[in-house]
Amino acid sequence: MKEEVTAMRDAGEPARSVIARAIGRWDDSRGLALVAPIACVILEAVFLTRYISLLPFDYDPASVWLLVWCVAAILACVFLRKRRPLAVTLVACAFAAASAPVDEGAYTGVPLLVLMYGVVARQDYLRAVAAVLAVLAAFWAPVHLAGSESLALVHLEWVLAVVVAAFVSRALWARRRAARELEEERAARRQVARERDEAEARSRIAGELHDSVGHDLTAIIALTEGLMGATGDETFEAAVASINDLARAGLSDTRRAVRQLSALHGDAVGAGRSDSHMWDDVRPVLEHARSAGLAVAFTETGSRSPDRRQADLAFSVTREATTNVLRHARDARRITVAWDHAKDGSCTVTVRNDGFPVEGAGDAGTGLARLGRRVEGAGGALDAGPSPDGGWEVRAVIPCLDPAADTKEAESL
Structure with missing residues (x-):
């Protein structure tokens, strides 16, 4: 039984990963962020054109203009939803409530659901609850109070469906963000490990320079000084003096290099030797x-x-x-x-x-x-x-x- 559960979970992993990546691209892409507002504009244009074309000859122009201006204001809120999600949602709900006597939410409901989805899917729970309540008050309550129970039930079902979809998106988005933060943390740890390894490598070099090369050069200096004046041969004495000078210069350079490496890596010099x-x-x-x-x-x-x-x-x-x-x-x-x-x-x-x-x-x-x-x-x-x-x-x-x-x-x- 345990193996079957594991297999089912592993089989579901690719699908969840694909969905999570799609949500990530949707969130990160500026071009895709315009898909929902443009779709709402097209949809509202079709709805309003159909609505106006079916009006009787004795229609009230004021009510039609009220609906048009409210729809335009709500669409503007959809375009601005990324900056102030909850604020523009509340403003849009206010315009939808103002036009409710004319359209009963038929022409303003889709933009409101889009705005509510954005708040519930990405904002904290307090803002999410506020957005849901505002949409219910502007989209469902007027129809319910007007006595249209069947239409009110349809509106409520749409609100609940969008809330469920938003919470699913929220869970996948949170998982993707956690995976990205974990990968960034791993990358940072790998970088620190590389820098530590490089520091230890330099430290080993500094330690060997000081301990091994420094000792050998010091021994050469001591030996050549012991040979000076021992033979009386000028050519030999000059060669010994030259060796002594070179050894001293090499010792000075070695000590300078060790000091520089010690200043870079502090007490780490000499640490981590394998030899x-x-x-x-x-x-x-x-x-x-x-x-x-x-x-x-x-x-x-x-x-x-x-x-x-x-x-x-x-x-x-x-x-x-x-x-x-x-x-x-x-x-x-x-x-x-x-x-x-x-x-x-x-x-x-x-x-x-x-x-x-x-x-x-x-x-x-x-x-x-x-x-x-x-x-x-x-x-x-x-x-x-x-x-x-x-x-x-x-x-x-x-x-x-x-x-x-x-x-x-x-x-x-």
Whole structure:
């Protein structure tokens, strides 16, 4: 039984959709909006011509002119129905009531029904009730009061039929409007999703520029500075100096691009990365620092978590802190990196160096501030400042971000 009901409902869907689209075209088209007024004009012209042609020789001209002027006024109201639907309907009903003694609604009824249909089909229920009552008072009541019961019944049937048709049209129109609003909302959501995806793509690019390219250029700068003056070969020294200048220019451009992207997308920079790093990815970073002439010590305690997001954050903090030593620390000779994995799944990352920060360098850096937002967004904390035994220290506490990860997959050191 349920399947039959569903099949019947689905079979009725195309018909309702066609009717709804037709009603929508009727409402939206200015040309079609003139169909009803023009049809009323033609119909009234035929009716009045027939009425006048059948008048006896001793007719009252005043009554005929009254009917003609009332019909003309009602037709004008039909043309103006889109602007003030209820107001013009009430005015038309007043003219129809004035001509009722002459025609008993025979020549003014069709325009009145057209006006009533427009109000009932599109206006609120209070206005719809007012329009129906006004049409009954002008179209049905005079005939009923005059004692023409059969004609009054015909008028009442026409009013009821038009009201039913108007309510059907109203339901289909409301459904079409709801479907259009839903589609507009979906389109807006798709647009927001596209803009969010584009922002995240730019953010990933900015993050990689700062973290990967920036680190590599910093390592090149440190290596070339270590080679300057080591051989005494002028050609070699000039080449090393040129490489150093190019690396510095590239680093400056990279940082400028990162700042611009950060200004466009705020804290979203670096969010939504799919190419996350694992624990062992830190080894090349430390090797770069050793190649630059620094003594690097790395210690790790506890058991690594299989949490990829935690590993990526630990890697990013370590790489950023190491890169800042190469870039900003003065007279730095040693870096100590410690990863301490606690039993609750958190990881504390500590990076210390024995150098002194270059004056004003802290104002130029954006990496630690961005990483601080990422760590805080993950529920952790990041601090940077002078270490108790001299030098500089970066310390981050990163909670377990994936408690459901299988501990059997944990990597071993």
